[in-house]
Amino acid sequence: MTDQKTAKETVPMCNEDFTEPTEAEIEVLRQEEVFASTDQSGPDLYPRMFNMSAGFMYSATLHTQDPAAPEYLTLPMPSPSFEDGESLRFELAVAKWNTVWESAQYRRRVFGAEDLPPRLYRIADRGDNNIVFVPRTRSRYYEYAPLFHLLPTSTLQLFGLPQLTAGQWPFSIRTVDIDNYLPADFEKRLARAWAATVWRHMVPGSPLRGFSKDDPLRLLAHNLDYWLPAATEVIQDILRTFPTVDQELISPTARLLDSSVLPGVTVESPRKGGDLWRGEADAKDVLAEVVHRADTTGQLRAILEAVRSNRVVDDFSDFWSFEKEDFERRLYHKRSKVKVTFVELTDTIPVQGxxxxxxxxxxxxxxxxxxxxxxxxxxxxxxxxxxxxxxxxxxxxxxxxxxxxxxxxxxxxxxxxxxxxxx
Missing domain, CATH: 1.10.10 (Arc Repressor Mutant, subunit A)
Incomplete structure (x- = not known):
């Protein structure tokens, strides 16, 4: 009894000094999670995108040799709250599903009905589809995060966009409602910022303002949905260069419960996570690769050639550009288009019309x-x-x-x- 009393007296009573944080203090913590600090925003550190390894949750998972292209599916998510058990279970299920990106269209084979909330299981049960879940938001930030986090600080400032903390692919867990911290017209601002950044790769030497708002290439540069598949492909290519957590753990075949084999699928340790890019130099290289990859995912080169071959006057603005000068030179015959050639023919007669x-x-x-x-x-x-x-x-x-x-x-x-x- 004496020992128990002594032990009780020596245990510090932490709850006596605890005070509930005010809403203002909570808001400060939220903003620290959303916005990049000074220590995170230098040109060698920003922009940044990273991946969290599935190794934190799984010792082994399926690796698909011929993955289908990912499709982003937006979900209405419960309000972020770690006090609500149901909300937390839903968030964790989404995180687990997205984390096994290596399983691609076969990731549903990793989960059973007991592993997913009914709403997610109904989607998974529709077949082998390479789906990436993202929260449904007004701004569409989570969908376009791979593009947003390729933009340098100067571009964000030019178009009135905030410096956010590092992006994560694929989406894992929300801690705040991101829409509360973004401009109401975030998607439009992002489209303009992205177009200004990618334009120099599409039409080098001719500024964006040299073309009308209805110019086909200008519209294409602003189309975020066109560029997203290319960015996702590049991200996965980078991730496939990461080593697995346990390089000795590998099974050349993946067998289902009925003993059938999934073709082109192995069972391996998950790949390690890490930075996809960090700093302006890395982001610039990845951006160039995204433009290059757009030729595969969206036939970019063919589109560029088709538009240039069928230019009309209305495609240009009043501002000068090399493309406009070249177009006018052809249109108004500033270059001689007549090449006179006399050919010696045999057994011919004049053709008149x-x-x-x-x-x-x-x-x-x-x-x-x-x-x-x-x-x-x-x-x-x-x-x-x-x-x-x-x-x-x-x-x-x-x-x-x-x-x-x-x-x-x-x-x-x-x-x-x-x-x-x-x-």
């Missing part, structure tokens, strides 16, 4: 007026069907075709000058 009879005759007549008598005879003979140089030489009384060739060279030069002005 309504346009050549009227318009063609007028232009042809104006050109002939510029030539001397001998040169006019050469052109007339060519247009009348005499196309062999030796025959023309005989008609004009020359010993050989050398003189005719010299005259043709002079006529060709005059024709290029004349018809270049006529066009």
């Amino acid at each position: 309504p346009e050549t009879q009227v318009v063609g005759s007028i232009v042809h007549g104006d050109f002939l007026a510029l030539l001397n008598a001998k040169d006019r005879e050469v052109v007339v003979l060519l247009s009348s069907g005499v196309t062999k140089l030796t025959e023309i030489a005989q008609v004009l009384g020359y010993a050989n075709h050398s003189a005719v060739s010299k005259r043709l060279t002079r006529i060709r030069r005059q024709a290029e000058e004349f018809f270049g002005q006529v066009d």
Whole structure:
């Protein structure tokens, strides 16, 4: 009894000094979780994106050799609260599902009905789909986090976007309602910031303002949904270079409960987590790779070539750009488009049409007026069907075709000058 009393007296009563934090103090803690601090925002540290290894939850998981492209599925999430047991179980189930990204479309095979809330299990039970769960928010931040966290500080400031703490792929657990800390027009600001950043890779040498708001490439640069698959592919390529937690743990086959084998799937230790990129230099390299990958996921190169080949005046703004200058040079024939070539043909007859009879005759007549008598005879003979140089030489009384060739060279030069002005 004495021992118990002594023990009780020596145990510190922590609860006596504990005070409930005020709402203001809680808000300060929330903002510290949302916004990057000074120590986190230097150019060598920001922007940053990282991955948390599934090894914290699983000793082994499925590794898919031919993964399907991930699809982001937004979910209405319960209010973030660690006091609500049901809310916490839902958040943990989402985190576990997303963490085994290596299982790709076969990740549902890792979970049973007892492992997922009914709402998630109904989605998983629809088949082998490579789904990534993200919270449904007004801003769509979690969907576009891979793009947002590639932008440098200067770009964020230019477009009125906040510096957030490091992003995580795939999404794990929320601790705050992110919409409370982002601009109401976050998605539009992000689209403009992303377009300004990626544009130099799409149309180097020509500024974004040199094109109209309806220009196809400008619209493509602003389309975040177009770029997201490429960013996700690049992220997974980076993660696949990470070593596994236990490199000796590997089974070449994955067997289901009915003893059947999943083709192209192995059982291995999860890969280690870590930074996907950290700092502006890393982010710049990853961004370039995202643009390159967009050619695979979205046929970017084919789109660029198709748009450039079918440019119209309305695609450009009033500002100068190399692309506009090149377009106008072609449109207004600042470069000579006429190349005059006389070809010696055999067994041919002149082909005439309504346009050549009227318009063609007028232009042809104006050109002939510029030539001397001998040169006019050469052109007339060519247009009348005499196309062999030796025959023309005989008609004009020359010993050989050398003189005719010299005259043709002079006529060709005059024709290029004349018809270049006529066009």
